Amino acid sequence: CVFFQRFSDDDFNILLLYVDDMLIVGKNIGRIAHLKRDLSKSFAIKDLGPAKQILGIQNFYDRAVGSLMYVMVCTRPDLAHAVGVVSRFLSNPGKKHWKAVKWIFRYQRGTSKLGIAFGNRKPTLVGYTDSDLARNKDNMKST
Known part of the structure; x- marks a missing residue:
């Protein structure tokens, strides 16, 4: 009822x-x-x-965190730290942990239209290296 x-x-x-x-x-x-x-x-x-x-069914904290992990891995790396913190409490979540999970869902919903836009110019590839073989005379390894 x-x-x-x-x-x-x-x-x-x-x-x-x-x-x-x-x-x-x-x-x-x-x-x-x-x-x-x-x-x-x-x-x-x-x-x-x-x-x-x-009724013998556990609360769905672990499922909520699992769905956040899926979204984080696939499309939302900005959630990584927050999801990592709430996932520490999977075995014994408290009220504040549920509150944090709900906050992450609200953040996710509020920022779903944001993204990174790359221009159509050709990217310039730049690389740096330090290959100083002769300076370390003891073992002849680069620094």
């Missing part, structure tokens, strides 16, 4: 109930706490804290 409690356009609680598993989602922690207190008056409930899995 899905129960929806709306307080305003951007403030609401959603209660998901399946047999004896319940998940409460909302933006306002105070309203969620109030709903839990009201439910505990009528039912015996056990608060297990933030959800780590729902």
Whole structure:
């Protein structure tokens, strides 16, 4: 069952109930706490804290990070550092890690139209080398 409690356009609680598993989602922690207190008056409930899995299915942090890695490797090297940091917490992500992953997705969406444009001129290839074989008289290797 899905129960929806709306307080305003951007403030609401959603209660998901399946047999004896319940998940409460909302933006306002105070309203969620109030709903839990009201439910505990009528039912015996056990608060297990933030959800780590729902109905035996783990949260999708690892899948979100995996999709960011795919995008990073294929087309977005600018995401490399941020994705590297959030991927360190795959085994035990916290709220701040989810927040960081969502930030990376927002950044990706906001910068999707940006790119590097190369002109149509022929590139000039320039190379430098240091091949000073005779200077190191001990081993005759270049420096």
